[in-house]
Amino acid sequence: MSFQVMLQQLTVGFGQTLLIFCLTLLFSLPLGMVVYFGRVSKFKPLSWIIKAYISIMRGTPLMLQLLLWYFGPFYLWGMNIGNYKFTAIILGCSLNYAAYFAEIYRSGIESIPVGQYEAAQLLGYNKSQTFFKIVLPQVVKIVLPSVTNEVITLVKDTSLVYSVSYIEMFALAKQIAAAQTTVIPFVIAGVFYYIFNFVVAWVMEWFEKKLNYYR
Amino acid sequence: MKKKTVAVLMTAVMAMGMVSAVSVQAGIEDKTLIVGFDAEYPPYGYMDDDGEYTGFDLELAQAVCDLEGWELEKKPINWDSKDMELNSGSIDCIWNGFTMNGREDDYTFSDPYVDNSQVIVVAEDSGIDKLTDLAGKTVGVQAASAALDLLQSEEEGGQKELADTFGSLNEFADYNTAFTELQAGALDALAIDIGVAKYQLNSRGEGFKILDETLNTEQYAIGFKKGNDELCNIVNADLQKLADDGTVAELAEKYEISDMVTLKASDDTSKDDTAEEK
Numbered sequence: 240m241s242f243q244v245m246l247q248q249l250t251v252g253f254g255q256t257l258l259i260f261c262l263t264l265l266f267s268l269p270l271g272m273v274v275y276f277g278r279v280s281k282f283k284p285l286s287w288i289i290k291a292y293i294s295i296m297r298g299t300p301l302m303l304q305l306l307l308w309y310f311g312p313f314y315l316w317g318m319n320i321g322n323y324k325f326t327a328i329i330l331g332c333s334l335n336y337a338a339y340f341a342e343i344y345r346s347g348i349e350s351i352p353v354g355q356y357e358a359a360q361l362l363g364y365n366k367s368q369t370f371f372k373i374v375l376p377q378v379v380k381i382v383l384p385s386v387t388n389e390v391i392t393l394v395k396d397t398s399l400v401y402s403v404s405y406i407e408m409f410a411l412a413k414q415i416a417a418a419q420t421t422v423i424p425f426v427i428a429g430v431f432y433y434i435f436n437f438v439v440a441w442v443m444e445w446f447e448k449k450l451n452y453y454r
Numbered sequence: 455m456k457k458k459t460v461a462v463l464m465t466a467v468m469a470m471g472m473v474s475a476v477s478v479q480a481g482i483e484d485k486t487l488i489v490g491f492d493a494e495y496p497p498y499g500y501m502d503d504d505g506e507y508t509g510f511d512l513e514l515a516q517a518v519c520d521l522e523g524w525e526l527e528k529k530p531i532n533w534d535s536k537d538m539e540l541n542s543g544s545i546d547c548i549w550n551g552f553t554m555n556g557r558e559d560d561y562t563f564s565d566p567y568v569d570n571s572q573v574i575v576v577a578e579d580s581g582i583d584k585l586t587d588l589a590g591k592t593v594g595v596q597a598a599s600a601a602l603d604l605l606q607s608e609e610e611g612g613q614k615e616l617a618d619t620f621g622s623l624n625e626f627a628d629y630n631t632a633f634t635e636l637q638a639g640a641l642d643a644l645a646i647d648i649g650v651a652k653y654q655l656n657s658r659g660e661g662f663k664i665l666d667e668t669l670n671t672e673q674y675a676i677g678f679k680k681g682n683d684e685l686c687n688i689v690n691a692d693l694q695k696l697a698d699d700g701t702v703a704e705l706a707e708k709y710e711i712s713d714m715v716t717l718k719a720s721d722d723t724s725k726d727d728t729a730e731e732k
Binding site for chain 1: 488493494495496500501502503504505529530531532534535538539541542543544628629630633634654657658
């Protein structure tokens with residue numbers, strides 16, 4: 240197999256990696272906010288359930304969760320899972336990452352001094368105005384470095400979908416390496432991951448700078 | 455700007471939903487044979503130089519599908535979850551150098567088509583010449599493989615006693631890593647199928663050898679979900695047809711496993727005739 244064909248194959252696989260990455264972020268970033276609100280809810284049972292949810296999501300391997308999401312419906316209800324693989328992957332990744340994002344949001348929101356809330360109240364802001372106009376814009380700035388961390392981890396975690404036999408870049412690299420008895424595909428895959436993460440880090444840094452208008 | 459991005463992403467999600475809906479409909483017609491295989495298992499199933507999945511088993515599966523007018527879907531699976539894939543119906547069969555011995559109770563098997571032994575591969579200069587030399591050595595074996603079952607079996611013909619003499623038995627995920635580890639000295643020996651061993655030694659060149667003493671003799675067959683006799687019988691009949699018309703022998707030659715294929719024409723003279731015609 241020529242280097243060019245390898246590159247071409249891995250580029251196709253990278254498309255799959257990218258798709259999983261984008262969809263997971265699209266769902267988990269907002270979902271994390273919902274989970275956060277559940278976590279700090281005054282309604283205790285809800286907050287306990289969400290706490291247990293976060294604990295399980297963070298406390299078990301993502302690979303195991305993916306296996307459960309994919310094969311679980313069959314073992315529990317005998318559902319035909321022939322065309323359900325991709326949904327299971329996005330579901331598993333999104334729910335897992337939402338738990339992490341929720342805790343990151345919490346760290347950001349709880350770091351806002353009480354004085355800010357008091358000042359907002361004094362100025363006649365109601366609760367939702369206070370949150371969206373005063374608190375949230377500051378939180379975004381605070382949590383951005385932690386979110387960048389998670390996003391970069393997600394890029395690399397996409398390779399875990401191999402456990403449910405979904406063929407993305409890393410699985411393809413393994414297959415090519417096996418057939419050609421060479422390690423070159425791994426090197427190429429590594430370069431792909433690195434370049435992509437470099438871009439992610441660069442974009443996030445650009446965001447940080449853009450949001451840095453008070454300094 | 456933001457709205458636009460969201461719109462594009464939503465469209466992409468919807469498009470994917472539609473694609474999967476279409477494939478659901480195709481599944482109902484039941485004209486697709488979904489073959490599950492380990493795409494890291496040359497020469498039986500692997501990715502060829504053009505990036506297509508091929509191999510002895512996959513071409514044979516294609517030939518069966520051509521006979522029946524079925525569509526062949528080649529589905530690379532993670533070998534560790536092959537049972538879950540098969541039981542849940544996301545694949546119709548495991549067709550990929552699948553050892554039947556010791557697994558007879560778990561699957562409905564086709565007639566065996568390849569005779570396969572488990573052998574030991576060592577580095578040429580390792581000084582290991584027979585099985586007893588492996589005492590105290592680090593031996594590698596693929597996770598969830600027939601070789602591993604064999605080395606853990608205490609039944610008649612099992613090699614648990616031999617495995618107990620090893621320094622350690624390390625499980626690996628794929629052959630490529632295993633051979634690199636063998637080369638690098640992290641492993642002293644590998645317990646693998648002879649077909650795979652030959653393929654690896656051919657493409658890797660010097661430096662390795664296969665021990666003359668084998669661990670056992672085994673057979674490859676196609677594994678169907680337990681009780682799926684209907685599909686199994688159709689495939690069995692087709693395999694015999696393909697053996698009779700010389701297709702099997704041709705493929706065996708192409709993949710250099712002629713001396714291992716046991717699926718022969720039912721009448722030997724007829725096979726010679728076809729050979730002469732060609």
